Amino acid sequence: MITFGAPFLGCGDQSLYAQNSLFQxxxxxxxxxxxxxxxxxxxxxxxxxxxRSGDSDDPIINVDFYNGTITAEFPVVNLGMSMQQRxxxxxxxxxxxxxxxxxxxxxxxxxx
Numbered sequence: 001m002i003t004f005g006a007p008f009l010g011c012g013d014q015s016l017y018a019q020n021s022l023f024q025x026x027x028x029x030x031x032x033x034x035x036x037x038x039x040x041x042x043x044x045x046x047x048x049x050x051x052r053s054g055d056s057d058d059p060i061i062n063v064d065f066y067n068g069t070i071t072a073e074f075p076v077v078n079l080g081m082s083m084q085q086r087x088x089x090x091x092x093x094x095x096x097x098x099x100x101x102x103x104x105x106x107x108x109x110x111x112x
Contacts, residue, residue, distance in 0.1 A: 011066035012037065012047040018063060019049055031055035059088075068092040 015037045026033040032054035039047050048064035059072040074086040 010047075011064075012039075014065040015047050015049040015063070018065065022051075026051070029053075031058060065092075 019035045019037065022035070026035070034052050034054075036050045036052070037047050038050060039045055046066070048062055048066070051061040051063065053059075056075060059074045062069075062071040062073070064070070068091055070090040070092070072088045072090075074088075076083050076085045
């Protein structure tokens with residue numbers, strides 16, 4: 001898990017927190033949902049939450065809190081001579097907390 005330590009949550013911490021928060025909601029859904037937190041390199045290591053339904057008509061949902069996006073990738077539709085995939089992207093923005101170098105030094109150990 002990619003982590004920076006409290007109170008600064010890294011992308012892995014954010015994904016794990018969301019996964020744990022959504023667990024009861026996903027279990028109550030009409031389809032069985034599974035979660036994953038893959039690690040990709042872009043160019044540094046990065047993690048995000050992936051939600052997959054057991055129903056093949058449901059989209060694959062990628063939740064990336066660090067980059068502020070939710071992407072829904074719907075199943076590919078065969079249109080005869082061509083294929084089409086619908087992708088919807090929601091962009092989130094938030095006002096970051098104000099912090100100073102003093103706050104960082106209080107939570108991180110730079111002595112090693």
